[in-house]
Amino acid sequence: MRHIKRRYRRLTNYDLSSQNIVSDFETGMITAAETEFPQARMCGCFFHFCRSIWRRLQKEGLRNAFNRRLALRRCVRKIMAIAYLSLAVVRQNFQLFRQDATTQRLCHNCPGLRELLTYFQRNYLNGQFSxxxxxxxxxNMDNRTNNHVESFNKRWNAVVGRRHPNLWYFLKKLKTEERRGALSVAAVRRGDRPPVRKRKYRLLQERIDRLTNSYRNGQRTLNQYWDAMVYTVAQFN
Known part of the structure; x- marks a missing residue:
């Protein structure tokens, strides 16, 4: 990452800096980013946060039960939705949720759930990913996920269109992408209107804003807000 910063400065005469860095949950990436950009806030991608829990669910053999049992789906999505709670109340409410009678009954009927809860506490409360x-x-939505990076990867794979392109073909496509990037930078510098966000994500952000404001204004209790966010999480998985 230090090499990338130097190359960027050499090519553009600008220092590469950021207030927020959104990444998936790779320890090496997070450590490197924190070292090279100490002023930036390190943010884990919410989509990858949910996928990590989903992968663990599968490892514990809960996939079929998840598809069959509504109560288990709500329970797992509530674990994911804890990311929407205020940071100050996350730990306490996870413990209350884990000790809740409904959760305990589900743990009895779906033994893998207990291991999933332990995994979450070990890795995302007390472990390397605080x-x-x-x-x-x-x-906001832009800093919640790194979907724009994933979208670029998907589009770039489509542009190249080959699994193992030769060097000259790859360079040709890279130059095309460079021109596209230059046009985007020029548009920003001119003050052009940014691309319109997809309707799906606009509506999702509006829903999150309404729920969050109703919680902050005292119109919803914390548990009502948390339960409502379960339906929002369903949009991500």
Whole structure:
């Protein structure tokens, strides 16, 4: 990453800096970013946060039960939705949720759920990925996920169109992408209107804003807000 910063400065005469860095949950990436950009806030991607829990669910053999049992789906999505709670109340409410009678009954009927809860507590509460990294309570949609990076990867693969292109073909496509990037930078510098966000994500952000404001204004209790966010999480998985 230090090499990238130097190359960027050499090519553009600008220092590469950022207030927020959104990444998936790779320890090496997070450590490198924190070292090279100490002023930036490190943010875990919410989509990858949910996928990590989903992968663990599958490892514990809960996939079929998840598809069959509504109560288990709500329970797992509530674990994911804890990222929308205020950072100050995350740990306490996870413990209350884990000790809740409904959760305990599900753990009895679906033994893998107990292991999933232990995994979450070990890795995302007390482990290397603390709540300050994955909590999205005060983040907007743009800083909640790194989907724009994933979209670029998908589009780039489509542009190249080959699994193992030769060097000259690859360079040709790279130059095309460079021109596209230059046009985008020029548009920003001219003050052109940014691309319109997809309707799906606009509506999702509006829903999150309404729920968050109703919680902050005292129109919803914390548990009502948390339960409502379960339906929002369903949009991500």
């Amino acid at each position: 709540p300050v990294i994955w909590n999205v309570y005060q983040r």
